[in-house]
Amino acid sequence: MTRILDAAVLGAGIxxxxxxxALADKGWDTLLLDRQSFPRHKVCGEFLSPESQSTxxxxxxxxxxxxxxxxxxxxxxxxxxxxxxxELPLPGHAWGLSRYTLDSALHLAAVDAGAKLQTGVTVTDxxxxxxxxxxxxxxxxxxxxxxxxxxxxxxxxxQRSGLPGxxxxxxxxxxxxxxxxxxxxxxxxxxxxxxxxxGGYLGLCPIEGGLVNxxxxxxxxAAVDAGKTILAIISxxxxxxxxxxxxxxxxxxxxxxxxxxxxxxxxxxxxxxDGLPLxxxxxxxxxxxxxxxxxxxxxxxxxxxxLADRFLREELSLAGWQQSFTGSINREFKRPLxxxxxxxxxxxxxxxxxxxxxxxxxxxxxxxxxxxATRLKPFSS
Numbered sequence: 001m002t003r004i005l006d007a008a009v010l011g012a013g014i015x016x017x018x019x020x021x022a023l024a025d026k027g028w029d030t031l032l033l034d035r036q037s038f039p040r041h042k043v044c045g046e047f048l049s050p051e052s053q054s055t056x057x058x059x060x061x062x063x064x065x066x067x068x069x070x071x072x073x074x075x076x077x078x079x080x081x082x083x084x085x086x087e088l089p090l091p092g093h094a095w096g097l098s099r100y101t102l103d104s105a106l107h108l109a110a111v112d113a114g115a116k117l118q119t120g121v122t123v124t125d126x127x128x129x130x131x132x133x134x135x136x137x138x139x140x141x142x143x144x145x146x147x148x149x150x151x152x153x154x155x156x157x158x159q160r161s162g163l164p165g166x167x168x169x170x171x172x173x174x175x176x177x178x179x180x181x182x183x184x185x186x187x188x189x190x191x192x193x194x195x196x197x198x199g200g201y202l203g204l205c206p207i208e209g210g211l212v213n214x215x216x217x218x219x220x221x222a223a224v225d226a227g228k229t230i231l232a233i234i235s236x237x238x239x240x241x242x243x244x245x246x247x248x249x250x251x252x253x254x255x256x257x258x259x260x261x262x263x264x265x266x267x268x269x270x271x272x273x274d275g276l277p278l279x280x281x282x283x284x285x286x287x288x289x290x291x292x293x294x295x296x297x298x299x300x301x302x303x304x305x306x307l308a309d310r311f312l313r314e315e316l317s318l319a320g321w322q323q324s325f326t327g328s329i330n331r332e333f334k335r336p337l338x339x340x341x342x343x344x345x346x347x348x349x350x351x352x353x354x355x356x357x358x359x360x361x362x363x364x365x366x367x368x369x370x371x372x373a374t375r376l377k378p379f380s381s
Contacts, residue, residue, distance in 0.1 A: 005029050006312055008135055008148035009115075010123050012038065015280030015297040016154030017106035018059050022305035024113035025060060028312055031148070032115050033137070035122040035155075038107060042099045043178035043261040044294065046213040047073065047192060047205050050092030052295035058302045064109050069208040071096035074190040079243050081197045094192075096207045098182070100257075102294075126151055126164060126276070133276070150308060154279040154301075164274040165282045175263030176200070177223040179230045180215040182257035185250055188212055193247070197240035198222065204247065211254060217264065230258040272329035273322045277304050283329060296333065303328045 009020045012034035020032040048056075048070070056062035073094040079085045111117055124143075125136040132149040153164050160166065188206040195202050199222025205213045214234060218226070226236025231253055238245045272283050280297035307325050310316035316324075 003147075004131055005031050005146065005148040007031070007150050007152065007308065008033065008133070008146065009152045009154060010034075010126075010135070011153065011155035011280075011282070012036075012107060012117065012119065013042075013103065013154060013156060013280060013297065014106065014294055015282075015301045016152070017103065017110050018061060018298055018301040019152060019154065019279065019305050019308070020115040020117075021061065021106070021110040021113045022059055022301065023308060023312075024110060024115040026309050026312075027114075028309070030110075030115040031146070032107075032110055032117045033121050033123065033135075034119045037119050039100050039104045041180070041182075041257050041259045042103075043180045043215060043259050044099045044213075045192075045203055045205060045215050046096060046098050046102075046180075046207050047203075047294065048095040048097060049295045050090055050094050052298055053092075055295065055298040055302045059298065059305070061106065061109050064105055065095070065097070065102065068097055068101050068105055071188075071206040071208065072190050073192055073206065076192050076194065078194045078196070079241065081241050083243055087191075096192075096205045096213070098207045098211075098213065101208060123155070123163065125162070126153075128275070150311060151276045152279060152304065152308065153274075153276055153282050154297075156281045164276050165271065165278045167271070175220055175265055177218050177220055177233075177260065177262040178215065178264050179218070179223070179233050179260045180213060180258070181230060181234060182207070182211045182213055182254040183248070183251040184211060184254060185252045186212040186247065195238075195241045195244040195247075197237060197244070199225075199240070200237065202234070202237060202241075202244060212251070214248070220263070223262075230260050270329050270333050272300075272326040277308070277321070277325055279304060296336075299332060300329065303332065 006028035007023050007030045009016045009030065009032045012032050016032060016034070020030050023030045048065070053062060056065055073090065073096050075087055075089050077085060077087045107117055120139055122138045123135060124138050127134045127136070129147060132147060133151045135146050135148060135151060137144050137146065186204065188204065190206070193204040195204075200216060200218035202214060202216035207213050216234060216237060218233070218237060222237060223233050227233045235248070238248050270283055272278055279300040281293065283300055304325055307316060307321045311318065311321045
């Protein structure tokens with residue numbers, strides 16, 4: 001160990017790549033690590049909400065993302081199991097963009113800013129040291145240790161026991177499974193379509209290249225009963241909503257775009273700090289109807305970056321960083337998470353979902369206010 005890094009960011013997804021770029025822009029010696037190889041497909045709605053655009057500007061990546069060929073999205077259409085529907089406008093244009101494209105662009109932006117990127121590297125331990133932290137890693141049979149003044153965890157919700165942010169699940173039976181695939185041959189309006197059925201929901205979002213992303217969040221039993229492969233699961237659950245089944249009947253799956261993630265635990269309380277700052281899904285798992293997870297991952301990076309910069313400049317103590325960041329996460333996320341969980345429950349209840357479309361038509365302003373309550377406010381630095 002001949003050199004100490006200024007910052008090591010563990011996890012090269014949206015939150016990790018964004019904060020690595022932000023710190024490298026400030027001139028800090030920054031390393032971005034991930035245990036996976038890229039580019040790769042991930043389970044995600046692949047939807048950047050209108051609210052995310054102010055955050056993209058704050059992080060200095062708006063121009064890079066805007067030129068990736070995204071699809072414009074203006075509305076959300078919710079289709080229930082019995083065929084009724086409700087449609088709500090978004091407060092601006094959202095962007096449909098695949099994680100395969102987005103993650104690659106964010107990595108390039110971080111590297112261009114001066115950050116170093118290492119993939120295929122597994123972090124096995126993080127220890128406090130005199131000058132910061134020791135990070136133990138493994139790549140194949142090679143084991144190494146590096147040192148950094150600060151470490152930021154952005155490795156998603158599936159961190160292993162013993163690492164910061166790990167929370168023992170209450171019960172695997174209460175978990176969910178996420179699956180996704182891209183499809184050709186689905187004519188889409190500038191709309192996100194959310195189809196609900198027994199055991200979960202599936203969303204269709206137009207993305208770049210004329211493709212459509214189909215991503216589903218399913219109760220464990222619903223996924224197990226539907227099929228053994230990702231495409232079989234998607235086909236199986238589609239039969240539980242007649243309109244979804246018809247929508248996908250002639251669609252052609254794009255081979256190689258399939259992905260799955262399990263277990264997924266919803267409704268975890270935000271945990272912004274566990275010996276070091278936690279970003280994105282490492283801090284909290286976003287309910288699917290809570291704005292969008294990509295926007296919240298970006299927001300956590302934007303909230304953390306200036307505090308990390310001040311800490312590295314020795315203008316802020318570690319305790320001060322923890323207090324400020326934890327307070328910001330709780331203020332920004334508490335209300336959207338609560339309302340997102342409520343809507344998730346309402347839309348997932350067969351009895352209640354029968355009258356929701358009529359209620360939305362009778363009180364459209366109230367329906368729009370409910371949706372706005374799940375979303376982040378524009379970011380102000």
